[in-house]
Amino acid sequence: MKNNTQTLNLPNDQSTWRFLLSEMKPRGKFLTPFNIISIPIILLGLGLIIIRFIKGIGSITNLTQDTPWGLWIGFDVVTGVAFAGGAYVITFMVYILNLKNYHSIVRVTVLNGFLAYVFYAGALLLDLGRPWHVINPVIGNSFGTSSVLFLVAWHFLLYMVAELIEFSPAIAEWLGAKRARKILSGMTLAAVIFGITLSTLHQSGLGALFLMAKGKIHPLWYSEFIPIMFFVSSTFAGLSMVIFEGSISHKVFSDQISEKNHHAQNGIIHKLSKICAGAMFAYFFLQLLVFIHEQHWGLLTTGMGYWYLLEMIGFVLIPMILFIISYRTFNITLTRVAAVMTMIGVILNRLNVAVIGFKWEMAIRYVPSWMEFIVTLAVIFTEIWIFRWVITRMPVLRDSPSWVNKNE
Numbered sequence: 001m002k003n004n005t006q007t008l009n010l011p012n013d014q015s016t017w018r019f020l021l022s023e024m025k026p027r028g029k030f031l032t033p034f035n036i037i038s039i040p041i042i043l044l045g046l047g048l049i050i051i052r053f054i055k056g057i058g059s060i061t062n063l064t065q066d067t068p069w070g071l072w073i074g075f076d077v078v079t080g081v082a083f084a085g086g087a088y089v090i091t092f093m094v095y096i097l098n099l100k101n102y103h104s105i106v107r108v109t110v111l112n113g114f115l116a117y118v119f120y121a122g123a124l125l126l127d128l129g130r131p132w133h134v135i136n137p138v139i140g141n142s143f144g145t146s147s148v149l150f151l152v153a154w155h156f157l158l159y160m161v162a163e164l165i166e167f168s169p170a171i172a173e174w175l176g177a178k179r180a181r182k183i184l185s186g187m188t189l190a191a192v193i194f195g196i197t198l199s200t201l202h203q204s205g206l207g208a209l210f211l212m213a214k215g216k217i218h219p220l221w222y223s224e225f226i227p228i229m230f231f232v233s234s235t236f237a238g239l240s241m242v243i244f245e246g247s248i249s250h251k252v253f254s255d256q257i258s259e260k261n262h263h264a265q266n267g268i269i270h271k272l273s274k275i276c277a278g279a280m281f282a283y284f285f286l287q288l289l290v291f292i293h294e295q296h297w298g299l300l301t302t303g304m305g306y307w308y309l310l311e312m313i314g315f316v317l318i319p320m321i322l323f324i325i326s327y328r329t330f331n332i333t334l335t336r337v338a339a340v341m342t343m344i345g346v347i348l349n350r351l352n353v354a355v356i357g358f359k360w361e362m363a364i365r366y367v368p369s370w371m372e373f374i375v376t377l378a379v380i381f382t383e384i385w386i387f388r389w390v391i392t393r394m395p396v397l398r399d400s401p402s403w404v405n406k407n408e
Contacts, residue, residue, distance in 0.1 A: 066359065085238025176394065
């Protein structure tokens with residue numbers, strides 16, 4: 001077990017730059033299966049993005065004036081933000097409820113959430129026909145300050161700042177900046193409270209955007225409770241991502257993790273399965289109430305009805321039951337299976353609302369081009385590269401330097 005808790009002392013600017021340059025160098029094996037697969041896709045995606053900005057959005061996508069939102073909004077933004085929901089749930093549990101058992105995963109969860117928001121905000125620029133107009137919803141131009149888009153835009157921006165502050169003590173520890181670390185650590189609780197408030201608002205705010213699309217979204221997925229559904233589902237979506245990402249990280253970055261945290265991992269996953277089961281029960285019950293109230297029984301025998309049943313039964317009810325069974329039997333493997341199924345269900349739900357069930361009666365339906373898929377994969381792979389770079393250099397999974405505990 002490696003103990004990577006060394007402290008860096010940076011006496012002058014020159015040594016700081018030397019250190020930063022040395023940190024840019026790759027570590028470990030370069031020709032790994034992940035690198036071999038991801039590098040060509042990232043390069044191809046970068047080329048396609050350049051073409052998109054030179055020739056316009058129509059040059060690489062199948063988007064039209066009738067279907068302006070596609071895969072990049074439906075998956076990269078709407079779905080990705082749900083998966084980033086683990087950050088506000090875990091920070092609430094650690095800093096507000098004072099559940100110290102989850103402290104070992106709080107930094108990696110916040111890092112994952114921060115990178116998700118940064119990259120999905122970047123993906124949003126790709127989907128705008130005129131990206132330079134992205135400032136409009138921020139300043140209220142054209143849309144107005146009372147629009148949902150104005151609120152969501154500000155929630156996004158402020159929440160990214162809050163998550164950066166939450167993660168900043170790890171950056172200060174990496175740089176050996178003791179005084180800065182003390183100041184930033186003192187700001188953490190305020191940033192957490194601010195971030196949780198923002199996150200609960202924009203998770204539901206994304207759903208509120210679709211309230212204006214009544215008549216365009218299939219009745220099985222549209223209701224006035226979409227904002228509540230988006231918020232509730234973001235809790236078990238985010239925690240499922242925590243289970244999934246944590247299981248992979250503990251294998252890939254095992255040398256970064258102390259023996260104590262290794263042993264605690266299964267216990268954390270076990271407890272998260274209970275929370276996921278409870279949140280999924282609430283979500284399924286709310287969906288059932290909405291369905292009964294709207295009297296959509298006749299729609300179940302249609303093609304979209306079967307697709308709806310697949311989502312609700314196959315990827316909400318069944319994984320919820322698996323979470324319950326795995327919690328009662330302490331079956332960690334079953335918990336991980338349930339987490340993956342839940343993630344698939346969240347992807348289906350968000351795509352059904354934003355893409356598949358949107359203008360479902362059109363004669364010519366939107367189908368993403370292969371180039372849209374490549375760009376999406378490039379965004380995800382780039383995020384993973386940066387995530388890996390941070391994990392291997394900063395005290396995210398490993399323990400903080402010894403001087404941190406001495407100063408506190």
